[in-house]
Amino acid sequence: xxxxxxxxxxxxxxxxxxAYGRKPVLWNVxxxxxxxxxxxxxxxxxxxxxxxxxxxxxxxxxxxxSVRFFGKPLDEVRGRIGYVPQRESVDWDFPVSAxxxxxxxxxxxLSWFRRPGRRERDTAMDCLDRVGLADVANRQIxxxxxxxxxxxxxxxxxxxxxxxxxxxxxxxxxxARSQERILQVLSGLRDRGSxxxxxxxxxxxxxxxxxxxxxxxxxxxxxxxxAEVLSRENLTRTYSGHLELLDEIGRAMQxxxxxx
Amino acid sequence: xxxxxxxxxxxxxxxxxVAGGVAAVGVAAAVVGCFGVLRRRALVGDAAAHxxxxxxxAAFALTGRxxxxxxxxxxxxxxxxxxxxLSLIRRHTRTRDxxxxxxxxxxxxxxxxxxxxxxxxxxxxxxxGLEAFLLGSTAALTLHDSLLVAxxxxxxxxxxxxxxxxxxxxxxxxAFAAVAGWPxxxxxxxxxxxxxxxxxxxxxxxxxxxxxxxxxxxxxAARQWTDRVPTxxxxxxxxxxxxxxxxxxxxxxxxxxxxxxxxxxxxxxVFLASLGARxxxxxxxxxxxxxx
Numbered sequence: 303x304x305x306x307x308x309x310x311x312x313x314x315x316x317x318x319x320x321a322y323g324r325k326p327v328l329w330n331v332x333x334x335x336x337x338x339x340x341x342x343x344x345x346x347x348x349x350x351x352x353x354x355x356x357x358x359x360x361x362x363x364x365x366x367x368s369v370r371f372f373g374k375p376l377d378e379v380r381g382r383i384g385y386v387p388q389r390e391s392v393d394w395d396f397p398v399s400a401x402x403x404x405x406x407x408x409x410x411x412l413s414w415f416r417r418p419g420r421r422e423r424d425t426a427m428d429c430l431d432r433v434g435l436a437d438v439a440n441r442q443i444x445x446x447x448x449x450x451x452x453x454x455x456x457x458x459x460x461x462x463x464x465x466x467x468x469x470x471x472x473x474x475x476x477x478a479r480s481q482e483r484i485l486q487v488l489s490g491l492r493d494r495g496s497x498x499x500x501x502x503x504x505x506x507x508x509x510x511x512x513x514x515x516x517x518x519x520x521x522x523x524x525x526x527x528x529a530e531v532l533s534r535e536n537l538t539r540t541y542s543g544h545l546e547l548l549d550e551i552g553r554a555m556q557x558x559x560x561x562x
Numbered sequence: 563x564x565x566x567x568x569x570x571x572x573x574x575x576x577x578x579x580v581a582g583g584v585a586a587v588g589v590a591a592a593v594v595g596c597f598g599v600l601r602r603r604a605l606v607g608d609a610a611a612h613x614x615x616x617x618x619x620a621a622f623a624l625t626g627r628x629x630x631x632x633x634x635x636x637x638x639x640x641x642x643x644x645x646x647x648l649s650l651i652r653r654h655t656r657t658r659d660x661x662x663x664x665x666x667x668x669x670x671x672x673x674x675x676x677x678x679x680x681x682x683x684x685x686x687x688x689x690x691g692l693e694a695f696l697l698g699s700t701a702a703l704t705l706h707d708s709l710l711v712a713x714x715x716x717x718x719x720x721x722x723x724x725x726x727x728x729x730x731x732x733x734x735x736x737a738f739a740a741v742a743g744w745p746x747x748x749x750x751x752x753x754x755x756x757x758x759x760x761x762x763x764x765x766x767x768x769x770x771x772x773x774x775x776x777x778x779x780x781x782x783a784a785r786q787w788t789d790r791v792p793t794x795x796x797x798x799x800x801x802x803x804x805x806x807x808x809x810x811x812x813x814x815x816x817x818x819x820x821x822x823x824x825x826x827x828x829x830x831x832v833f834l835a836s837l838g839a840r841x842x843x844x845x846x847x848x849x850x851x852x853x854x
Contacts, residue, residue, distance in 0.1 A: 359741045380743040387737045396600060396734050397789045406731050410742040415724050442789035462742070 310373035311336050312466055312497045313358065318367035320350070320357045327353050331367070331522045335514075340492050341499045342512035342528070346541055349519045351501045352388065355468050359385060371466065381410060384464030386455045388471050394444045400454045401439040404429050407461025429460040434483050449480025456484055466497045473502065485511060508532065577814050580700045581807060583708030584767050588806025588825070590715035591760040591773075592780035592798040594722050596791070597753050599781040601733045605660070606645070608774035609667040610758045613644030615674020615770050618695050619681060628688050630707040633695070634762050641758045644670050674770070698769035698822030700810055707766065714763040718756050722795070729753060730791050767806060772822040776802060779829040786836035801836075805829035 311334040320328040328350040335341055343351045356362045358369050360376050371379045384407075404426040405418045412418060418426075430436050433453040435446075443451060452472055459467055469488075473481050488498050492513075502508055508515060509532055516525040517532075517540045524536045598604050614637035621636025622628065644666050651662040681689035694702065722729065731739045732749045740746045757777060764773045784797035809825030816824075 356737075361737055361740060377743070380741070383741065385738055385741040387735065391737060392735050393600075393602070397785065397791050397794050398730070398734060399789065402790075403734070406735070406738065409727060409731060409744075412727075414728070417727060458738075 311370070312338070312372060313499070314370045314373075315354075315358060316368045316370075318354070318357055318369065319365045320353055320362055321365045322362075326365075327520065328357065328518075329521045331518075333516055333522055333525055335497060335499070338492055338495050338497045339513035340488060340511060341497065342508050342515040343499065343501045343518055344503070344505065344508050344515050344540075345518035345523075347503065349540075351503070351518050352470050354518060355470055355499065355501055359383070359468060382465040384459035384462040384467040386459045386467070386469040386472055389448065389452055389455065389474065394446075394451060396444075397442065399440050399442055400430060400435060400446065400450075400457075401426055403443060403454050404457045404461050407458040410462065425463075426457075426461050429457040430454075432460060433457045433487055447477065447480075448475045449477040452476050453480055453483060456487060460487070460491075464496065466499070467491060468499045468501075470501045471503065472500060473504065473507070505532075505537070576701075577810070579705045579708050580703045581810050583703060583711045584700055584806045584810050584821075585803050586712035586715040587760070587764045587767055588776060588780075588802035588804075589799040590718045590802075591764050591776040592784075592802025593719050593795050594753070594756045594760050595777035596781040596784070596795050596798050597722070597729050597733050598757055599778060599785070600791070601750075601753070603754075604778045605663050605667075605774075606648070606754060607757045607761050607777045609648060609663050609670075610641040610645055610754075611761045611765075611770050611773045612667045612674070613670035614638075614641050614762060614765060615695065616640045616670055616677055617643075617674075618692060618765075619674060619677035622689065622692060623677070623681060623686075628691060630703070630766065631710055633692075634710075634765065637695075637762045637765060638758070640670065640674075641762060642755070645754060645758060671770070694769070695765055696769050696771055697820040698765070698767050698772065698825070700767055700813065700821045703766055711763040711766065714759055718759055718763075719799075721752070721756060725749070725752070726792065726795075767809070768822040768825050769820065772826050775826040775829060776806065779826070779833050780805065783829070783833040783836040786833075786840040801829060801832050805832055 314334040315331050318328060318331040319326065331354060343354060345351050353362060357364055360369075369376060371383065376383075401423075405422055407429070408418055408422040408425055412422070427436065427439065430439050433456050435450060435453055435457065438446060438450065443454060446454065456469070456472065459469070467488075472484055476484070488500070491498050500512070502512075509528055512528050514526060515528050515531050517523040517536055519540045523540045524531045595604075595607065598607055617636035617638065617640025618633045619636075620640070621633050625632055648662055648666045651657050651665065652659060655662075657665070678689070678692045681692065691702070728744065728749050731744065732746050732753075736746045736750075739749075760777065761773050764776050767773070768776050780798040780801035781794065783801050784794045787797050788794050805828035806825050808828035809821050812824040812828070813819045813821040
């Protein structure tokens with residue numbers, strides 16, 4: 303995948319290497335995404351999928367390499383990036399309501415010390431409505447189900463009104479109804495021209511959901527259109543050492559064929 | 563004491579002056595403490611508090627003066643130094659958060675006690691009064707001292723209220739805040755500095771050992787009453803106000819009762835009552851409106 307001379311990639315990772323202490327987690331990842339789509343980052347547990355996203359977003363330091371968005375450094379384009387961290391990364395007992403959390407998505411448009419006003423509230427309410435949670439807007443977030451919590455996070459990202467969205471395991475521990483709603487919203491974002499990058503661990507659904515995928519196992523194994531990338535050879539290379547998953551790979555292959 | 567003596571002692575000019583300063587401190591410590599509790603870093607304030615002692619001893623030894631502002635300036639310097647040490651240990655060694663906090667707390671407290679008892683043992687005039695900073699003693703606060711701690715409290719509350727949006731965002735989801743471009747490290751540092759300021763300002767009230775209770779217990783009590791951050795700050799401030807006033811009153815009435823323990827016991831009573839109230843409210847909720 304090489305970007306054309308006159309065409310800037312939406313996201314371009316060049317030779318990205320990340321290490322925690324002395325332990326390398328990601329090696330020499332070269333990845334560029336050029337067009338709006340649903341993009342899956344797939345790989346086994348501990349493969350560095352989340353780390354890849356965190357590295358792209360500047361949350362973990364790079365040991366080497368570089369990241370550019372729209373041909374620019376991250377700091378110049380933060381306003382165009384939406385982020386949904388893993389659900390377990392926050393304390394759901396925190397004393398805020400669903401609408402409070404979604405309002406946080408509008409904060410970057412407000413200056414220091416300015417409080418969200420009418421316009422921000424309307425935006426936040428609209429985003430909650432899009433994920434089907436307008437009726438629990440004022441509920442403390444700990445009182446929501448896992449799927450609802452994940453949708454609140456998604457609504458907050460929607461309120462960011464970004465061009466690129468990164469979601470870290472948005473389907474983990476989420477009921478079928480929430481999954482469907484989330485997928486529907488994400489597809490809507492893509493159809494309106496946004497790039498949606500999703501860290502995902504479930505091979506079975508990956509073939510159905512994503513337009514393009516990257517297979518990651520500490521290195522980039524393969525990247526491109528889903529049907530091409532999820533080949534038996536690539537999957538075996540990604541999941542070698544994860545023999546217990548071979549069954550799952552078999553099933554994923556079948557699902558992949560069905561969609562084709 | 564007769565009843566009239568007690569009333570006079572409560573309403574004496576000195577007690578009222580002290581009460582004003584202590585009330586301001588109680589409110590501000592509780593308000594800024596909310597973010598320590600929400601960020602799950604409640605013990606950082608405790609480390610800073612114990613680390614004030616070497617600074618107090620050093621300020622006295624170097625200047626030979628006992629005015630409150632001199633001693634509190636020393637306290638602030640050593641509290642900040644200890645927080646710096648804490649952050650260095652966390653970042654550059656493999657010591658975990660809780661162990662690093664315990665190390666800094668223990669070492670700095672040990673150094674403080676050694677320094678103060680050294681001064682007392684050598685018979686340095688006035689050094690015995692330094693021991694009041696261990697458990698808190700409001701008896702010697704002057705009007706000037708009261709104004710000083712009240713002014714610190716007012717500034718701290720003003721900054722917290724101004725930055726409520728930013729502080730809440732960073733306390734809830736620092737990773738999201740960082741990606742959106744907020745300087746998470748700096749916002750955290752300001753919150754820690756505000757906490758340290760209140761710990762220092764509250765030293766005359768509660769003392770180095772117990773001051774953390776003024777920062778932690780009122781927020782914990784307030785959390786039982788509300789699911790909103792702004793309301794939590796308000797209730798915590800109120801609990802801080804009530805319990806510090808109760809503590810000062812108790813120590814004015816009971817001979818030789820240090821202020822610190824009295825304040826802690828008062829806020830602990832409010833905390834227990836809040837827990838009980840929450841338990842009653844949640845167990846009386848009708849089955850149809852369960853939260854999940």
